[in-house]
Amino acid sequence: MNKILIIGGGPAGMMAAIRAAELKQDVTIVEKNNSLGRKLLLTGNGRCNLTNACDLNSFLESCSNNDFLRGAFKHFFNRELMAFFESRGLKLKMEENNRVFPVTDRAQSVLEILQKETAKYKINVLYGLNIKELLVKNEKVSDVFLSDGKTLLADKIILATGGASYPSTGSNGEGIRIVGRLGHEIIPLRAGLASMEIKEAYPKALEGLTLQKIRLRFHSDKNEIYSPVGDILFTKNGISGPLVLSLSGKVGGWFGGSQKVFIDIDLKPESDQAKIDSEFLALLQANPKKQIKNVLQLLMPDRFAAVLIDAAKIPGNKLASQISRKERTELVSLIKGFRMEILKTAPIDKAMITCGGVSTREINPLTMESKIVRGLYFAGEMIDVDGDSGGFNLQIAFSTGYLAGQSAASE
Numbered sequence: 001m002n003k004i005l006i007i008g009g010g011p012a013g014m015m016a017a018i019r020a021a022e023l024k025q026d027v028t029i030v031e032k033n034n035s036l037g038r039k040l041l042l043t044g045n046g047r048c049n050l051t052n053a054c055d056l057n058s059f060l061e062s063c064s065n066n067d068f069l070r071g072a073f074k075h076f077f078n079r080e081l082m083a084f085f086e087s088r089g090l091k092l093k094m095e096e097n098n099r100v101f102p103v104t105d106r107a108q109s110v111l112e113i114l115q116k117e118t119a120k121y122k123i124n125v126l127y128g129l130n131i132k133e134l135l136v137k138n139e140k141v142s143d144v145f146l147s148d149g150k151t152l153l154a155d156k157i158i159l160a161t162g163g164a165s166y167p168s169t170g171s172n173g174e175g176i177r178i179v180g181r182l183g184h185e186i187i188p189l190r191a192g193l194a195s196m197e198i199k200e201a202y203p204k205a206l207e208g209l210t211l212q213k214i215r216l217r218f219h220s221d222k223n224e225i226y227s228p229v230g231d232i233l234f235t236k237n238g239i240s241g242p243l244v245l246s247l248s249g250k251v252g253g254w255f256g257g258s259q260k261v262f263i264d265i266d267l268k269p270e271s272d273q274a275k276i277d278s279e280f281l282a283l284l285q286a287n288p289k290k291q292i293k294n295v296l297q298l299l300m301p302d303r304f305a306a307v308l309i310d311a312a313k314i315p316g317n318k319l320a321s322q323i324s325r326k327e328r329t330e331l332v333s334l335i336k337g338f339r340m341e342i343l344k345t346a347p348i349d350k351a352m353i354t355c356g357g358v359s360t361r362e363i364n365p366l367t368m369e370s371k372i373v374r375g376l377y378f379a380g381e382m383i384d385v386d387g388d389s390g391g392f393n394l395q396i397a398f399s400t401g402y403l404a405g406q407s408a409a410s411e
């Protein structure tokens with residue numbers, strides 16, 4: 001029986017611990033907080049989008065460094081994760097774009113299953129302890145120095161300390177810095193799945209509004225990307241939602257020089273300008289005595305209609321019969337391309353995930369063991385792998401955690 005120490009009690013660390021304990025090892029988790037899975041409770045707006053039920057190829061397309069992940073997914077992929085929870089009594093449901101949630105709509109119920117398993121296998125959890133340093137002797141991991149001045153010894157160590165986003169949950173990048181000091185290559189950390197701040201005041205009036213089935217065009221002097229069709233959410237001073245989060249990594253890379261970055265929202269991606277114009281004209285003719293703001297509300301949410309009229313500099317109470325051809329053309333152009341300037345993407349501490357981390361070049365993808373330090377394994381967000389919004393990141397954490405736990409137990 002190996003003595004296995006797992007640093008970090010997030011989804012990756014808990015799954016690593018459960019798998020190693022299932023294989024009859026002596027397992028201890030060291031967690032700096034006084035509870036497990038603090039970030040897990042925030043996921044999916046508290047509902048926990050725990051995985052994505054798409055097929056392997058589509059899944060890999062939604063992840064960076066995806067070749068590295070094949071080994072972990074071979075052992076424990078989305079079907080196995082769903083079976084893990086369902087066989088322990090947690091009912092799951094699938095929503096749009098294959099996103100999987102617990103039927104309870106509560107991340108707490110996902111955490112409860114993991115906690116029950118931890119208790120069932122009598123996994124020892126040391127709360128309120130921070131690891132400060134790891135000692136390596138003869139290229140093998142040896143002692144773990146803790147914040148209380150004590151030292152722990154272990155045969156194998158699994159590091160699962162997460163990234164650097166939402167540091168109030170406990171993951172503040174310290175684990176990654178410790179690994180860097182052991183000689184591992186660290187890919188610089190940057191924000192992933194981040195919201196964007198907008199220069200104009202519109203988001204304030206639109207806060208909380210979701211626009212559905214729209215397309216975005218991000219552009220600057222040198223760059224341009226179109227999003228797929230999807231949803232966008234307005235926040236207090238900007239925009240978020242799946243389309244924005246997914247492209248934030250790329251768009252974030254455009255800042256730095258003097259160029260400005262813009263977003264154009266296409267509210268009707270399935271129709272061209274001429275088609276929208278003729279539909280709009282028909283609506284105006286059918287409702288001549290209605291105010292223009294009320295006619296536009298037939299095409300889009302009320303609050304967005306008000307903003308659009310404001311941007312077109314047309315009084316909202318003007319009657320449909322009084323709208324000139326020029327004004328109609330202007331409104332149609334705004335429906336196809338409502339432009340705002342992006343000031344910046346959210347910084348890493350406010351981003352959902354951390355891109356970068358421990359380089360995959362120095363981790364064995366078949367075991368998650370370090371290629372530099374024997375007996376040291378990695379799991380979860382601290383590794384330089386990340387996925388889109390949609391349940392991909394938690395699956396990465398669970399899969400790499402499972403493989404790290406299994407490898408540490410069996411080698």
Ligand SMILES: Cc1cc2nc3c(=O)[nH]c(=O)nc-3n(C[C@H](O)[C@H](O)[C@H](O)COP(=O)(O)OP(=O)(O)OC[C@H]3O[C@@H](n4cnc5c(N)ncnc54)[C@H](O)[C@@H]3O)c2cc1C
Nearest residue numbers: 008010011012032043044131162170171380381391393394
């Ligand atoms: C608001 C928000 C919503 C999200 N929603 C989703 C979603 O719906 N679906 C999805 O797939 N992903 C989502 N994510 C991403 C997902 O939460 C993470 O990818 C996932 O939690 C990573 O798991 P992990 O175990 O690697 O790290 P973490 O969950 O960050 O856990 C790391 C643990 O290690 C502990 N730790 C850190 N340093 C030390 C140390 N030195 N000593 C001891 N302990 C330490 C921390 O306290 C923490 O408990 C969301 C993230 C955020 C912030």
